[in-house]
Amino acid sequence: MKQLIDRLASVHDADDRELASLLICEDPDIQHYLAVRADEIRRQVYGTDVYLRGLIEFSSYCKNDCYYCGIRKSNRRAIRYRLTKEQILSCCETGYDLGYRTFVLQSGEDPWYTDDRICSIVASIRERYPDCAITLSLGEKTRDSYQRYYDAGANRYLLRHETANDTHYSRLHPSSMRLAARKQCLFDLKEIGYQVGAGFMIGSPYQTTDLIVEDFRFLQQLRPDMIGCGPFIPHEDTAFRDEPQGALSLCLRILSILRLLFPYVLLPATTALGSIHPAGRELGLKAGANVVMPNLSPVDVRAYYRLYDHKICTGEEAAECRACLARRVESAGYQLVTARGDVRKP
Ligand code: SAM
Numbered sequence: 001m002k003q004l005i006d007r008l009a010s011v012h013d014a015d016d017r018e019l020a021s022l023l024i025c026e027d028p029d030i031q032h033y034l035a036v037r038a039d040e041i042r043r044q045v046y047g048t049d050v051y052l053r054g055l056i057e058f059s060s061y062c063k064n065d066c067y068y069c070g071i072r073k074s075n076r077r078a079i080r081y082r083l084t085k086e087q088i089l090s091c092c093e094t095g096y097d098l099g100y101r102t103f104v105l106q107s108g109e110d111p112w113y114t115d116d117r118i119c120s121i122v123a124s125i126r127e128r129y130p131d132c133a134i135t136l137s138l139g140e141k142t143r144d145s146y147q148r149y150y151d152a153g154a155n156r157y158l159l160r161h162e163t164a165n166d167t168h169y170s171r172l173h174p175s176s177m178r179l180a181a182r183k184q185c186l187f188d189l190k191e192i193g194y195q196v197g198a199g200f201m202i203g204s205p206y207q208t209t210d211l212i213v214e215d216f217r218f219l220q221q222l223r224p225d226m227i228g229c230g231p232f233i234p235h236e237d238t239a240f241r242d243e244p245q246g247a248l249s250l251c252l253r254i255l256s257i258l259r260l261l262f263p264y265v266l267l268p269a270t271t272a273l274g275s276i277h278p279a280g281r282e283l284g285l286k287a288g289a290n291v292v293m294p295n296l297s298p299v300d301v302r303a304y305y306r307l308y309d310h311k312i313c314t315g316e317e318a319a320e321c322r323a324c325l326a327r328r329v330e331s332a333g334y335q336l337v338t339a340r341g342d343v344r345k346p
């Protein structure tokens with residue numbers, strides 16, 4: 001197994017059977033070795049820097065009905081809110097003063113934010129903070145809409161593909177949602193010139209080892225700049241409420257394998273990973289991740305953007321989150337940097 005890991009670290013690929021054998025390997029020695037080799041590669045490309053992304057969750061309304069998601073439209077118990085442009089700009093101001101140079105605007109698919117509104121928000125952020133990267137994560141839009149946001153000043157877009165397998169996709173989403181459409185969005189975004197992030201939940205219902213290998217293959221085809229992968233965590237008001245959450249050890253193995261397959265990639269240690277284990281994000285960094293995405297949303301709405309149960313960091317002020325993460329990152333042997341943190345793709 002160590003030989004396989006060494007080969008993966010030098011050629012950045014392996015066959016399906018080999019990848020599957022690493023995914024299921026529970027041997028602590030091997031897992032440790034996998035993390036060490038992934039950390040070596042990450043240090044070669046990005047040193048010990050960990051990039052900060054300030055997440056602004058600006059609307060909890062969603063017209064979609066993804067079965068796993070706490071803010072899906074049929075969850076009548078979800079509390080809905082929308083931030084005004086002024087509130088979003090004020091989050092950016094707080095973030096900028098705390099050293100953030102990337103703002104991630106994320107929401108449910110909320111038609112209230114027309115393209116004109118999104119463009120006006122993006123253009124104002126671009127004008128006030130020309131040195132910052134603007135990342136959008138608004139779901140599936142037309143190519144024309146993506147182009148308009150890009151022209152208004154957005155640089156990056158996060159859209160997890162969720163699963164690369166049609167049948168699995170249809171077990172996680174209503175029939176109105178199509179995997180082909182989601183994949184097309186990702187290729188459109190790339191063509192327009194965005195730095196693109198794809199990814200999937202780990203341990204989502206019906207996921208198998210072979211399906212994860214399919215995710216790797218799709219990612220190899222897309223070659224995204226960022227890969228967002230965190231554990232699935234059930235939400236009490238969804239049909240998946242009794243499903244088990246993604247396992248920490250599998251999450252860590254996947255982060256390490258991703259680092260070995262994609263040395264250049266920006267890989268977050270997600271909030272969901274921090275939500276399933278008190279040291280989840282630190283362990284994620286040690287396994288190969290190099291990005292953290294603390295919350296910049298106003299504290300009074302944070303708890304309402306509840307995608308899953310037991311989400312951490314819903315009560316802290318932005319400054320507290322920043323300080324807490326700096327300590328955590330340092331304790332893991334890395335340092336938070338305020339650079340924009342663009343991808344270093346060969
Ligand atoms: N609406 C946008 C979209 O669909 O891309 C962005 C918001 S969506 C809530 C962001 C991500 O949250 C999804 O891509 C999904 O992977 C993740 N997510 C949703 N429900 C989750 C759950 N129960 N556990 C873990 N992650 C979840």
Ligand code: FES
Binds near residue numbers: 062063070071
């Ligand atoms: Fe739309 Fe989750 S169903 S954000």
